[in-house]
Amino acid sequence: MHHDSKRLISASEAVKENLLFQVQILFAGMFYHFLTFLAFFGFLGCITGTRSDTEQSITRVDGDATIRFPPSGTEMVFIPAGEFEMGSRDGAPDEQLVHTVRLTEFYIDKYEVTVGQYRKFVHETGAAFPDWEEVARYAQTDQHPMVNVSWYDAVAYAKWAGKTLPTEAQWEYAARGGLKGKVYPWGNKALDVTKANYEDSSAGKTVPVGSYAPNGYGLHDMVGNVWEWCIDEYLADFYGTSPDRDPVAGPPISLLDDGFRKVATRRVVRGGGWDAASRRLRVAYRDGNGPRGKVDSVGFRCVRPIRSTVNKKPR
Numbered sequence: 188m189h190h191d192s193k194r195l196i197s198a199s200e201a202v203k204e205n206l207l208f209q210v211q212i213l214f215a216g217m218f219y220h221f222l223t224f225l226a227f228f229g230f231l232g233c234i235t236g237t238r239s240d241t242e243q244s245i246t247r248v249d250g251d252a253t254i255r256f257p258p259s260g261t262e263m264v265f266i267p268a269g270e271f272e273m274g275s276r277d278g279a280p281d282e283q284l285v286h287t288v289r290l291t292e293f294y295i296d297k298y299e300v301t302v303g304q305y306r307k308f309v310h311e312t313g314a315a316f317p318d319w320e321e322v323a324r325y326a327q328t329d330q331h332p333m334v335n336v337s338w339y340d341a342v343a344y345a346k347w348a349g350k351t352l353p354t355e356a357q358w359e360y361a362a363r364g365g366l367k368g369k370v371y372p373w374g375n376k377a378l379d380v381t382k383a384n385y386e387d388s389s390a391g392k393t394v395p396v397g398s399y400a401p402n403g404y405g406l407h408d409m410v411g412n413v414w415e416w417c418i419d420e421y422l423a424d425f426y427g428t429s430p431d432r433d434p435v436a437g438p439p440i441s442l443l444d445d446g447f448r449k450v451a452t453r454r455v456v457r458g459g460g461w462d463a464a465s466r467r468l469r470v471a472y473r474d475g476n477g478p479r480g481k482v483d484s485v486g487f488r489c490v491r492p493i494r495s496t497v498n499k500k501p502r
């Protein structure tokens with residue numbers, strides 16, 4: 188009896204939270220359209236000769252579409268539904284089959300998951316303690332991105348946060364920041380140490396999240412600082428068989444009952460880290476790691492799907 192009533196309370200809380208989230212989405216959606224309207228007039232101002240800054244208006248739109256999502260309290264940015272050309276004709280063989288992908292709208296973390304956020308997750312859930320000494324060597328404060336986390340750690344964190352890891356397609360779509368067919372999140376201008384934390388930067392470790400300018404969607408460090416785990420299996424030839432709508436590589440993963448811990452195949456990592464060569468910081472660049480791998484330059488960020496249900500166990 189007692190157990191049942193607890194479950195009932197949890198269920199009603201879940202309904203309330205879901206309702207609240209739907210309302211947030213509704214308002215964010217309405218606001219987004221309103222701001223698109225405003226942006227259009229901004230554009231009119233631009234072509235009639237008024238001083239204008241398209242980049243600024245993009246930042247404003249996405250900045251206002253940001254939500255704060257509990258329990259991790261991270262800021263998330265609304266990414267509108269749409270289609271894009273995934274891959275690169277000039278890239279490595281696994282990127283070269285450029286294909287059209289259509290995605291449902293979603294929210295994505297504005298920043299990489301930080302040490303502070305991960306610490307909160309560990310304290311609240313009793314999840315396995317990371318090697319904090321090793322983490323501190325490459326991520327020195329709570330504002331630095333979490334590193335040295337396996338794919339299992341990243342998925343467990345995402346579940347706790349009521350989120351999931353991005354699909355590889357969501358990641359690339361978000362990283363492109365609304366630009367079409369460009370090399371980097373900022374366009375085709377060459378990478379240098381003012382734009383991201385990578386091999387040529389003098390850091391030799393991570394820097395606090397948000398240290399560099401955001402892309403057109405208002406997302407920071409999509410390339411550089413830490414590589415970011417995706418949910419997909421890494422399949423070099425996936426682009427040849429990928430469905431065009433909301434693709435995800437590999438067999439479906441059960442997030443219930445820790446089914447994800449049975450996953451043994453390589454998982455996608457994207458964006459390049461603080462120790463990566465410049466070619467790995469291209470938005471189309473693909474790589475994979477074993478799910479157990481804990482690497483000093485690999486972290487993650489999460490997404491919150493809008494139309495599908497995120498499985499969340501009552502705590």
Ligand SMILES: [Ca+2]
Nearest residue numbers: 408409411413
């Ligand atoms: Ca990154």
